[in-house]
Amino acid sequence: MLVVSISGSPSTRSRSGVVLKHAAQWLADHGVDVKAVRIQDFNAEDLLYARFDSPEVTAFIDAVAKADGLLIGTPVYKASFSGALKTLLDLLPERSLHGKVVLPLATGGSIAHMLAVDYALKPVLSALKCQEVLHGVFAIDSQISYGDNDLGGDLDELLTQRLQDGLEHFHLGLQHRTNARHKEAGGHLKLAL
Numbered sequence: 411m412l413v414v415s416i417s418g419s420p421s422t423r424s425r426s427g428v429v430l431k432h433a434a435q436w437l438a439d440h441g442v443d444v445k446a447v448r449i450q451d452f453n454a455e456d457l458l459y460a461r462f463d464s465p466e467v468t469a470f471i472d473a474v475a476k477a478d479g480l481l482i483g484t485p486v487y488k489a490s491f492s493g494a495l496k497t498l499l500d501l502l503p504e505r506s507l508h509g510k511v512v513l514p515l516a517t518g519g520s521i522a523h524m525l526a527v528d529y530a531l532k533p534v535l536s537a538l539k540c541q542e543v544l545h546g547v548f549a550i551d552s553q554i555s556y557g558d559n560d561l562g563g564d565l566d567e568l569l570t571q572r573l574q575d576g577l578e579h580f581h582l583g584l585q586h587r588t589n590a591r592h593k594e595a596g597g598h599l600k601l602a603l
């Protein structure tokens with residue numbers, strides 16, 4: 411099983427990035443391959459000028475095509491997800507998320523905009539034909555502390571529990587998708603014989 415983890419924060423030191431790293435570690439511990447992509451790894455001009463043919467962008471599109479699921483992490487900016495993340499999602503072909511499972515992870519300064527994923531990010535994922543966007547995990551800054559560990563910091567107990575619940579659903583969704591794909595491949599093989 412392959413998951414592409416996308417960090418949509420433009421900040422080098424990123425709280426949503428810490429949540430994503432914890433999520434990626436949990437998935438790796440459960441046998442999932444995780445390919446981590448950060449918005450900062452892209453050339454800003456490729457994103458701003460929508461260069462669909464840039465090597466980094468085509469590699470990203472290929473990775474998404476191969477993935478069973480996506481973890482999408484973003485800070486809340488002005489009551490929405492980050493604009494930088496939008497510039498990247500805009501470069502994905504229209505049906506890119508068809509058949510994939512997506513778990514959104516968002517962080518904000520307060521709970522005032524905890525629904526930003528629902529009203530802002532989900533319509534974009536739906537335009538990319540994602541049929542399985544899971545109930546995401548929203549965290550406020552005070553639940554995440556920076557630290558020197560491998561994951562860049564720690565999460566409080568409540569967030570750790572909510573993240574684990576979200577990841578368990580995500581893992582189940584990935585397993586269903588993998589089983590369905592194997593069944594489909596078996597059916598094609600039978601037809602070919």
Ligand SMILES: Cc1cc2nc3c(=O)[nH]c(=O)nc-3n(C[C@H](O)[C@H](O)[C@H](O)COP(=O)(O)O)c2cc1C
Nearest residue numbers: 419421424425426485486487488489517518519520
């Ligand atoms: C430009 C900017 C706009 C922000 N707008 C909001 C907002 O509308 N609502 C909110 O709850 N937090 C807002 N915040 C706070 C961030 O969402 C919050 O600190 C988040 O955890 C940052 O994530 P990051 O460290 O991964 O970039 C804003 C922060 C910045 C820098």
